[in-house]
Amino acid sequence: MSLDTERDRFIEDNGLLFERLGVTRMSGRILGYLMVTDKEKVSFSEMTEALQASKSSISTNLKMLLQIGFVKPLTIPGERKTYYMLSPEMDWKAYFSERLEMIGIMNNMFKKGLTLRSSTKDNAAQWLREASEFYDFIIEEFPAMLKRWEEKSKTT
Template identity: 25%
Template sequence: MDRSEAEFVDRMGLIMERLGGTRTMGRLHAWLMICDPPDRSLTELAAELGVSKTAISTVARQLELSGLAERVPTATREHRYRMVGGGWAEIVRTQLAVVRQSLDTFDFGLSIVGDDRPDQRARLKETRDFYAFVLQDADGMFERWKEYREKTS
């Protein structure tokens, strides 16, 4: 990995931390996006990223479970991984499903906080309304994303 690639990998590590993941997850994700050839063994990944093979194995499985990477079939017992297209869209879909479920909880909260508690009620309602607003166009956003990808691919 050259110096500019290493900088990209490290920057993505910091971004992933801000998103709630680990720095190693971001670094691995970034390296799998740009490495050539596009698939790597756990041993190669550990050496290239300067992280233990155990840590890489754990993070690679997490990326696989999240839909951002996949394990590549090999004739040996060696575990190899590569990036998967469309992974981030699936992560956002999963997060939006939780937002959808949250609306019921906010509605319940509104049902137990009476009009005699206007400040608490206002905070709950604002949060509930924001979630409803985000969901209002979620399906349309994914349709526009699909159209965008078809135009730019």
């Protein structure tokens, strides 16, 4: 298999993975491209070219990736265009903390459900309490875990 088709395959696979994760296929392709391209920085038009996608799709999805912090813009004096690269300052800790918010929302549903029940002793109430206790635990432990990461990565 040629190197390029293997990379192309990787890019498409990443698109499909992102789709499974609930994000757009195109954002996965953009990130996949940035992961395997040999260019140290990539312009907007190079993306539309490489991925054979419309400017609007690249624009929208690239903006999302910038927003999340996966990708960083890079401008050069005397050059009009903006280049893009995988963000060297990517903060995985912050990213995961954000994702943790969904856990919190789910937990709120459990607690809310509990307040809506007539009985607080039957099976459903018990179930909700256990669910909420587990989520409480996760929400409590996760920051400590991320802190351990901080310590560990600081030493390298």
